[in-house]
Amino acid sequence: MPEHAVANWRIVAARVERGWHTQEEFAAAYEDKARELREQARISVRQVRRWESGESTWPNRDARRVLEAMFDCSMEDLGFRRPARPTGRRPGGSGRQMEEHVQRRAFPGLAGVVPVLDLTALEHLTAAAHGARRHGERELLGHLRTELDDAARSDGLSGPHEALPTVLGILAAINSAARTAGEDLRCELLALGARGAELAAWLHRDAGAPAQAVAYWHHQAKEWATFTGDGAMHAYVLLRQAQATERTDAARMLDLARAATTGPWTLPPRPRAEALQQEARALALTSAGADQVTRVLDRAHAALDQADPAIGPATCTGPLGDGYTRQRLMMQSAICYREAGQSELAVSLFREYLTTKVFAPRDRAFFTAQYSGALVAAGEPDEAATTACEALALAAGARFGQALAELHRTADVLAPYARRPAVREFRQRLGELTAA
Template sequence: MPEHAVANWRFVAARVERGWHTQEDFAAAYDNKARELREQARISVRQVRRWESGESTWPNRDARRVLEAMCDCHLEDLGFVRPARPTGRRADGPGRQLEECDVRRRTFMGLVGMAPVLDLEALDHLTVAARSAWRYGDRELLGHLRSTLDEAARTDGLIGPHEALPTVLGILAAINSAARTADDEIRRELLALGSCGAELAAWLHRDAGAPAQAVAYWHHQAKEWATVTGDGAMHAYVLLRQAQATERTEAARMLDLARAATTGPWTLPPRPRAEAFQQQARALALTGACVEEVARALDRAHAALGQAAPAAGQATCTGPLGDGYTDERLMVQSAICYREAGQSNRAVDLFRQHLATGAFAPRDRAFFTAQYSGALVAAGEPDEAANAALESLALAAGARFGQALAELHRTADDLASHARRPAVREFRQRLGELTVA
């Protein structure tokens, strides 16, 4: 891969995080800001591409003013290098380093509300993942990006989306850049890997609390690359993931997407097919279907999972689709379905049986335990619900597991009538303190 294809990853990350998902989006936004500031300078997509090329030069005065106003940060934080000026002091002295650190921290604190937030350490992860790509040959590059994407997915499961997302964005930028010049065979493999990465990026954005349009953008990109590479199963899998990302208040859409994953012109492998049937069961419960219909959908999920070959080693993001979908995961998700269907005691029994295993990463355990706490409230066990919620909160707070925290807020609302109980009061207080922080 030619060295000139390496991108200015800080600029790419800042652009995507602010909602300008394409270079065309950024160029249009730049022109609008330039008119607002009454600057004469306009830019083309070609100029954006030059800024992202990895050979970024210091923009002229007008462009600097527009860029800083658009991104609300210093140009150095967008990957631009200030021209060296002869002085009597070393540019890399302690004072300079402290100043740069302070500037960057202020910059990224300013992104709160535009989650996910990229901090200094996260940007380092992104840089390592992406800038080294040019050192590899095409086949080596694929292996490097694949292993880095798998590691990012493991990072998410352990310590949350904010730590994993910068690396994933860097990988996707590297894939997009490398695919422009790769031969057909390598390009197809790059885009197939990109489809997995884009689906992961959609999940990470959702769990980090990003706007719905950011999640939708990455789902669309994942389906586009799956379609280009002729991977119908991946296209169906993204439909399933879209169903899982759909809010409870849009149960009909959730059901449509989950059904499309199993009925379209494609064949899902047994494990993700089982997951799609389980998602249909949850959607049916949310639409008010009878519990027998929910149970029949879960029976189809168990039947599909029974057709799966034994998993070969540890499941990875880039391995066989849905390879991490196990009996234990299906059982706790069945508990969620029964909770949604109003069968709280049945849900509690399933959670108690299957959450006791060590089968789940911290992110999943936090989410499933939060769901368990909600089922306990509905089953008339507020004190046990509060204790389960505190257990989930201990896992979710530091890593900011967004879906778990959202479920905990739901539990807190359900516990409002029991607010004077000590365990409930402690849980609601800790959750409130985390929200304020």
């Protein structure tokens, strides 16, 4: 079967939830239920594999009766697709129809929005949910917190496609456990879920999912933060929404960034500094003067000065925004100055602070891509192309989406220099990666 065949993860999740952790166990349970119902239907492990891979999309009548009795739900709820009646239309759309069907089953309300999980991703998702089931209430929270931190680190190193299935599995486990947990544990689970949902929003954005998917997870994060009375987390999601807003909608970006710092909540110093930096970038995009941008950045530095020293490496579930450091603020300040037309100042900041080794591969790729664009604006097309090739080497393997988007922006502004060897080489490499 092809490596990226569409998988029916609904039936996999359903059987694992009921304790049939292998296809062999499920086949044996099916046989028992068939005998109980006096059905003649028999299946093999191979048939189970065909159902779970999506290769077999609608069981026969006898098998449907057994499955409905085993799971107490409809075939559609198990991810099976009822055969469509002939319409007289030309063939050719079945692949996309199957994709949309799986999306509807996997992510209610997000049909056509979320990328379909392949079989490898499915394994990560079910492993995360299954791993959570093996822990008692006292251990569950710690297990999920560790898994979420590991997934966030994986994103920084290997990109969103590696981390996303695990995060979705963790969120599924949180959502399930919170329904039956006591009040105190439920509150802690939902607080952790808000962190995870915010991470899921970022991962979807970096993976290239449409804006609706990103907005869905931002909304979920804010909902859970509201349930737990975590105003700071609510504000932090507003900041992340501002960061996810396109450059072409600078007014909305500005409103979101300001709301994060002026609403009925108090952001800790580090995320407050980050929100002020985002406000400065939005101001630059609205053609505010460089002096105004600098004043807001000065406020960001002042907020960061109030932060307690970080203890140990930053984690997804640690103090809110604890990974926001002076080096990161300087890199994002350079981006603000680039947007404000202060390209030489931006280049100077990039040159000074990109030499540090504090950034994960994802962040280094993104900041290097931004650096390449600033170099074009500063009149250095050859150095810009060389720098862009460095960023591409960092971003290509893991498919860091935001870095690649910035490199396409650099390629566009390098178009007038297309005949220069360095520029031609970069644009060719980027084109080959896009085609692949």
